[in-house]
Amino acid sequence: FTTATQAAHVVVNQASTQDFTLRVGSTQQSVTVEAFAVNLETANSTLGTVIESKQVLDLPLNGRNFTQLLALTPGVSPVSVAQNSGGAQAAPLGTFVFPAVSGQSNRSNYFLLDGIDDTDQVFTTYAVAPILDDIQEFKVQSHSDEAQFGGVLGGIVNVVSKSGTNTFHGTAWEFFRNTVLNAKDPLKGVASKLVQNQFGANFGGPVILPFYNGRNKTFFFGSYEGFRRAQPSTGAFYNVPTPAELAGDFSALLQGPNPVQLYNPFTTRPDPANPGSFIRDPFPNNDISSVLNPGAVSLAQAVFPAPQPVVNGFNGYDLRSNLTPQNQYSFRVDHNFNPSNSVFFRYTSSDQTRVGTGWIVGETATGEAFGKQYVLSY
Incomplete structure (x- = not known):
């Protein structure tokens, strides 16, 4: 028979079948097939899209996060919910897309990195994000009936990392x-x-x-x-006690068009003129120093920062x-x-x-x- 050579292009998580045709020929004849067609998946009914390294590196990604490329798969809707839109990180870097696949909840997806479970069990996003330039390729399976993915209602994101070669x-x-x-x-x-x-x-x-x-x-x-x-x-804008207020002097509240009078809660008693109601005595000049707890004053002095110049009614702000x-x-x-x-x-x-x-x-x-x-x- 003649020699038949055919390139086989196998992507992540694919069972590939290659058919060869052998013909009678002389020992001096050689046939080399260099181009290849897209292989038909005949081993199972899995549906999905393979994203290769060139697409990963060439397409613009905000924050270099590969999840934005998941939307290239048919049947994927880029819908994120607040509970997992940032992944398992303290602060999201760039744009995250944890989509709904084939109509399922976007918390029903499964992430793999080099064949190892990479799914965060709390947020149901990835646990460890691969560096973008480390990705050789990844496949988003929008439908899979394989036993190895049992219990997964949404999509399967299978990422393969790069390895070294014979050249540096x-x-x-x-x-x-x-x-x-x-x-x-x-x-x-x-x-x-x-x-x-x-x-x-x-x-x-x-x-x-x-x-x-x-x-x-x-x-x-x-x-x-x-x-x-x-x-x-x-x-963050807030009001903190002034040194005078920490000493019990709230007389500044009596100034202005809307004065505020403070009352002593320890003088509460029934109002003889209005049965069922109660009255209290006002603090003279809003001075409450007589009822302050020294321990509470020390705690307040330790916790609250010094007041700053008033801006829009606030004497404390953190920018x-x-x-x-x-x-x-x-x-x-x-x-x-x-x-x-x-x-x-x-x-x-x-x-x-x-x-x-x-x-x-x-x-x-x-x-x-x-x-x-x-x-x-x-």
């Missing part, structure tokens, strides 16, 4: 946004203040040591991505910027024993801290989100 290669990136580059608010006429940097690099290749040559056998691939954002908060630093790391090692046996190990980490205005007057709120994943697959 790497990339570096920096995405920068600031106030000057922002569009003006159509109502305010000015651009919103923002300073944002998203940067990183990756590098991979064969493992070559003085005592070991890993070409065709052992490969590595490592990545880092950092995110830094400083953005003014909407501000500190919200800071969002994040660091992501990923490292993968692959080893091929032979064409039929291989093993890989991957470690992925994502650490984020959010610092901004707290719920307590004058205090700072800090939110932290940590995600780590270890994978060993044979």
Whole structure:
């Protein structure tokens, strides 16, 4: 028979069938098929769309979050609810899309990273987000009747990460946004203040040591991505006690067009002129120092910040910027024993801290989100 060569393009989670036609020929004749057609899925009735690395890197994504690409799959509706629109992170980076698939709730999806469960059990989004440049390809299955995905009513998002090759290669990136580059608010006429940097690099290749040559056998691939954002908060406005008020002097409340008189609650007694009603004695000149608890005064002095110049009726305000630093790391090692046996190990980490205005007057709120994943697959 003549020699028949045909390229087989196999994507994530696909059972591929390749048909060959052998013809009688001389020993000097060779037929090589270099182009290939899209294979028909005959092994099961799964419906889905494969998003490859070129699409992941070429399409513009706000915040470099791959979930925006899920909407490229037929049957996917980009509807998010507040409970999981930000994923399992302290503060969302860019635009998140956790869609409804085939009419099911968007909290019914299942996320896989290199075949490992990557679904956050609280938010039902991904637990650890892959760095965008680490994605080799991913598949969104809008319908699957396979037993391995039993219990999943929505879609299955199956992400495959990159591995090293026989040649050394790497990339570096920096995405920068600031106030000057922002569009003006159509109502305010000015651009919103923002300073944002998203940067990183990756590098991979064969493992070559003085005592070991890993070409065709052992490969590595490592990545880092950092995110830094400083953005003014909407501000917290409040009123805090003045030094005079902490000493019990509230006479300032008697000034102005709407004076406020304070009454001593310890003098409450029935009103003889109105049965069922009660009366109290006013504090002379609104001086309540006689009933103040020294311990409570010390606590108030420790908790409340000093008053600031009055603005719009408030003598306290916090306009500190919200800071969002994040660091992501990923490292993968692959080893091929032979064409039929291989093993890989991957470690992925994502650490984020959010610092901004707290719920307590004058205090700072800090939110932290940590995600780590270890994978060993044979």
